[in-house]
Amino acid sequence: MACRPPPRPSPRSKDPVPSIEPPQPPPDGFPEVWSGSPFRGAQPVPSAFRPEHDGVHDWQQYxxxxxxxxxVVVLVSTVGTLIGVAATRFLRPEYEVQATIWIESHDPRTEDRGPIRGDQLLQASSWLQLLRSYVVLDHVVRDLRLYVTPALPADSDLFQSFEVAAPFRPGAYRLAVDESGRAFTLFTTAGDSLQHAxxxxxxxxxxxFRWTARAGALLPGRVVDFTVGTPRSAAEQLARRLRAKTDExxxxxxxxxxxxxxxxxTAVLNAVVQRYVAVAADLKRDKLTELSKILQQQLQYAEHNLRSAEExxxxxxxxxxxxPADRVTPVAPGVELTRxxxxxxxxxxxxxxxxxxxxxxxxxLALAQAADSAASWDALSVIGSVQQSPGLMQALKELTDKQAEQRALGYRYTADFSRVGYVREQVDTLERKTIPGLARALIRELAMRESVGDARIRLASQDLRQIPPRAIQEGRLxxxxxxxxxxFTTLQQRYEEARLAEASSIPDVRVLDxxxxxxxxxxxxxxxxxxxAFLGSMALGLVGVVRRDRADPRVRCPEQVTHDIGLPILGVLPHVKVRGAGPEDEHVAQVIEAMRSVRLSLSQTHxxxxxxxxTVSSPGIGDGKSFVSANLxxxxxxxxxxxxxxxxxxxxxxxxRAMLTQRTPGLTDVLAKRAPLERVTQATSYTALEFISAGTHFRDAPELLGSDAMVELVTxxxxxxxxILVDSPPLASGVDPYTLGMVTGSxxxxxxxxxxxLELARTKLRxxxxxxxxxxxxxxxxxxPRGVYRYHSYLSGYGTADEAEYAMGPPRVRGVL
Incomplete structure (x- = not known):
């Protein structure tokens, strides 16, 4: 075993050759072999068993x-599609209807033009809320009887006169007519009888219920199932089904x-829009009517206030x-100030x-001066009151005349002249008696007039002081x-406008389409x-076959070998239908070519x-290890x-049996020294191929395989x-394949x-x-040769054959064993 070449990594393995680990104790099941084995102290060889897992392998496996x-996928998909086709018979197509409502908008720029009309009822965003309001939908639900739903659409004509009165009992019912057609019974879905008439x-x-079926509708034996709900719940369902939107x-x-x-x-939607327009018109009319009433009340109140204020x-x-009053007097033209x-x-x-x-x-003052000196009385003549006194003015004139006459007489006569004296006496009388007396009388008159004027001024002053309060009060009134x-004028104008708007009110909304x-x-x-259904059934089939494949413990594809087990594939042998066929058979030729590929790969790997x-082995029985050994x-x-x-x-x-030789003597006989090597080595019908059979069966045959005699034989x-190819038992059979593998080293x-x-192979390979x-x-x-293995077959037409004139002796290729 010393000449055995060092182990090399698998050609498909990317892992470097690991270092040789120190010897480990033998595994369970090998005590006898290891206790006296000539391989005691041998080190484990790094194995190419490296399970790999990646996403690519998973997809390839899928x-x-x-x-x-x-x-199977096709069958499941077909069945699922047929089920989907059958299910469509219970489905009904969905239709969509649409109506358009025109909403009038008031332009502030045109308020002064055109007829008098009321303001817009709602804002643009509120019209949608009115559409879904119950004042609209409840009426539609009751008119079209949307709260009652027959189980069969064909029974809808029976409910044309159906109505409910408050209170009523909603629920699911069944109406059954007897076979005679003369009586009916109303049941609940639980079978309780509610009415028989x-x-x-x-x-x-x-x-x-207010319901009387039309004549001839309740035929003998007719059964009608129906459900009665509340109008409000039906209105809520209708509101959820309605979709509305406005333009910008x-x-x-x-x-x-x-x-x-x-x-x-279509009937439901038209009823909704018609009710919507009617409600909008009623609301606007009611709004204008209420506005007119309110304005009329306000106008009456304003008229009463105006009359009270005027009174x-x-x-x-x-x-x-x-x-006296501080009133404005019209100013005459050309006059700057008017008091x-x-x-x-x-x-x-x-x-x-x-x-x-x-x-x-x-x-x-003049009297005082005249008394103190011979002052002139001319100062009195310039006083206004003196000028308005005829007697005093006449006296002053006479004084002036007499004084002038005296001066004239003085120029002509002496003082002793009688006329001069007479005039002098007259002047003196006027100055000393007449004029002072008249002046004193005038003073008394002026004093009296002055006191009277003071009294009048006091009275006028009191009257004038009362003028501002009266003026303020007058202004307030x-x-x-x-x-x-x-x-009053404003309310009267608004009232008249409201009456005109009420009389000629135009709805803000109209049905356009x-x-x-x-x-x-x-x-x-x-x-x-x-x-x-097709996609779901296909997905179900795909998932099913993938799960079935993942749950399948058997080898199915090459990726399971290279990735799950982590071993390189040296060759792939096709299925052989007839082993006894000659090399001219297409399947036999494929096997022969595959064996050549295995031979090349094995020689290169070894x-x-x-x-x-x-040593050739397999995880279990029936894997074809003997077939591979013989044909290899x-x-x-x-x-x-x-x-x-x-x-x-x-x-x-x-x-x-495949080699057409005897079983005994064989390997066990030579190991037990019961037969020589030359006797157990048997020639075959194939050139350069000899065979050693298993030999006689012994109870301690496994110990013979691990003995020194086996090592000497191999040497x-x-x-x-x-x-030298050794066909060993399966790995699951016991210790024999491991012992033979240690003997050959490969x-x-x-x-x-x-x-x-696969699981058995993984377990034994560990x-x-x-x-x-x-x-x-x-x-x-x-x-x-199908599926993932279709590329492992060989092209037909490239088989080998011997031409008669160039044949090199007997043919060496005779088929498969």
């Missing part, structure tokens, strides 16, 4: 599973409704008409009184009248159901440096290499043969598609990690 079970009577009186300007409201019955859903103002004017007569009279009296005082004081008049029954459904679920010793030996011998095939299955070996055979594993258990056995690779047996 594709392989689908390819293997494609008819003659045909023609009201149905469901005690339940709140809010002038167009698009309403859509879907359902299974095209005519019914109070009138009474005030009547009471103060004779009193109030009362105020002017007051100031005139004050001026007059002041003038009287000054005149009085001037007269008194005047404003109250103006405000009341303005309010009514709904029409569609001919083509908007949503036909039948194709989708069929497609979904390497040179001496004869090739290989035949392939090596056909290549001109001297080959020895040893049947190492000392328990139940039967390879001698002797190495010098005589170029290729192991070739045979797996059979559809037969070899033991090799602790043994000095080099695992060369795997030969996949019994492969059918």
């Amino acid at each position: 594709r392989g599973a689908v390819a293997r079970y494609k008819w 003659a045909v023609g009577d009201s149905i469901g009186n005690g339940l709140g 300007a809010g002038n167009f409201l698009s309403v859509q409704l879907t359902g299974n019955d095209a005519r019914h859903v 109070v103002f009138e009474d005030f004017r009547v009471q103060t008409i004779t009193l 109030d007569p009362g105020v002017a009279a007051f100031f005139n009296m004050k001026v007059e009184r002041e003038q009287l005082r000054r005149d009085r004081e001037a007269i008194e 005047r404003r109250e009248v103006a405000v009341a008049e303005n309010l 009514v709904a029409t029954p569609p001919l083509v459904p908007v949503r036909n679920t039948a194709p989708g159901v069929i497609l979904g 390497g040179g440096g001496g004869p090739m010793l290989v 030996a035949l392939a090596y011998s056909g290549a001109g290499q001297r080959t020895l095939l040893i049947d190492g299955d000392v328990r139940r070996g039967s390879l001698h 002797r055979l190495r010098g005589s043969y170029g290729v 192991l070739l594993l045979v797996l059979r598609t559809g037969a070899t258990s 033991v090799l990690d602790r043994l000095p056995i080099r695992l060369l690779g795997v030969v996949v047996n019994d492969v059918r």
Whole structure:
């Protein structure tokens, strides 16, 4: 075993050759072999067993599973599609109807033009809420009886007169007519009888139903199942089914409704939009009517306030008409200032009184000066009051005349002249008696007039002081009248406008496009159901076959060998239908060519440096290890290499039958020293191929395989043969294959598609990690050229044949064993 070449990594393995680990204790089941084995102290050989897992392998395995079970997938998909087609018979197409409502919007720029009309009822965003309001939908539900649902659409004509009264009992009911057609019975779904009456009577009186079937509708034996719900719940369902949207300007409201019955859903939508327009018109009319009533009440109140204010103002004017007032007097053209007569009279009296005082004081001053000196009385003549006194002015004139006459007489006569004296006496009388007396009388008159003026001024002053409060009160009353008049005028105008708007009110919404029954459904679920059934069943089939494949413990595809087990595949052997056929048979030719490929791969993997010793085994029984061993030996011998095939299955070996030789004596006989090597080595009908059978069965045959005699036998055979193949029992049979693998140092594993258990192979191969056995690779047996294995077959027409004139002796290729 010292000349055995060092182990090399698998050609398909990316892992470097690990370092040799120190010897480990033998595994369970090997005590006898290891206790006295010549291989004591041998180190384990790094195994190529490296399970790999990646996503690519998973997808490849999935594709392989689908390819293997494609008819199962097709069958499941077909059945699922047929179920989907059958299910579409219970589905009804869905129709969609649409109606358009025009919403009038008021433009503030055109309010001053056109007829008088009321304001817009709602804002643009509120029209959608009105559409889904119960004042609209409840009416539609009751008119169309949407709260009652018959089980069969054909029974809808029976409920044309169906109505409910509050309170009523909702629920599911069954109406059954007896065979005679004269009586009916109303049941609950639980079978409880609620009413039994003659045909023609009201149905469901005690339940709140107002329902009388039309004549001839209740035929003998007719059974009608129906469900009665509340109108509000039906309105809620209708609101959820309605879809509405407005444009950006809010002038167009698009309403859509879907359902299974095209005519019914059209009737429902038209009823909704008509009720919607009617409700909008009623709301606007009611709004204008209420507005007119409110304005009328406000107008009456404003009129009452105006009359009260006018009466109070009138009474005030009547009471103060004779009193001074600070009223504005119209200004005459060309006059800059116009004073109030009362105020002017007051100031005139004050001026007059002041003038009287000054005149009085001037007269008194003149009298005082005249008494103290011979002052002139001419100063009196310039006083206004003196000028208005005829007597005093006449006296002053006489004084002036007499003084002038005196001066004239003085110029002509002497003082003794009588006329001069007489004139002098007259002047003196006037100056000393007449004028002072008249002046004093005038002073007394002026003083009296002054006192009278003071009294008048005091009275006028009191009147003038009352003018501002009266003016303020008058202004307040005047404003109250103006405000009341303005309010009355405004309300009267609004009231008239409201009456005109009410009389000629135009609805804010109108139906622009009514709904029409569609001919083509908007949503036909039948194709989708069929497609979904097909895809679902296909997915179910794919998942099923993938799970079935993952649960399958047997080898199915090459990736399971290279990735799950982690071993390289040295060759793939096709399925052989007839082993006895000659090399001219297509299947036999495929096997022969596959064996040549295995021979090449095995030789390359094993390497040179001496004869090739290989143990051939498999995880279980029936994997074809003996078939591979025999035909591989035949392939090596056909290549001109001297080959020895040893049947190492000392328990139940039967390879001698394929080689047409004797079972005894054989391997156990030479190991037990009961027969020489030359006697147990048997020639075969194939050139360069010799065979050693299993030999006689012994109870301790496994110990013989691990004895020194086995090592000595192999050592002797190495010098005589170029290729030594040992057919061992399966790995699951016991210790024999491991012992033979340690003897040869190399192991070739045979797996059979559809037969070899992956878990068994993994379990048995883990033991090799602790043994000095080099695992060369795997030969996949019994492969059918389809699916992932279709590329492992060989092209037909490239088989070998001997021409008669160039034949080189007897043919060496004789088929398969």
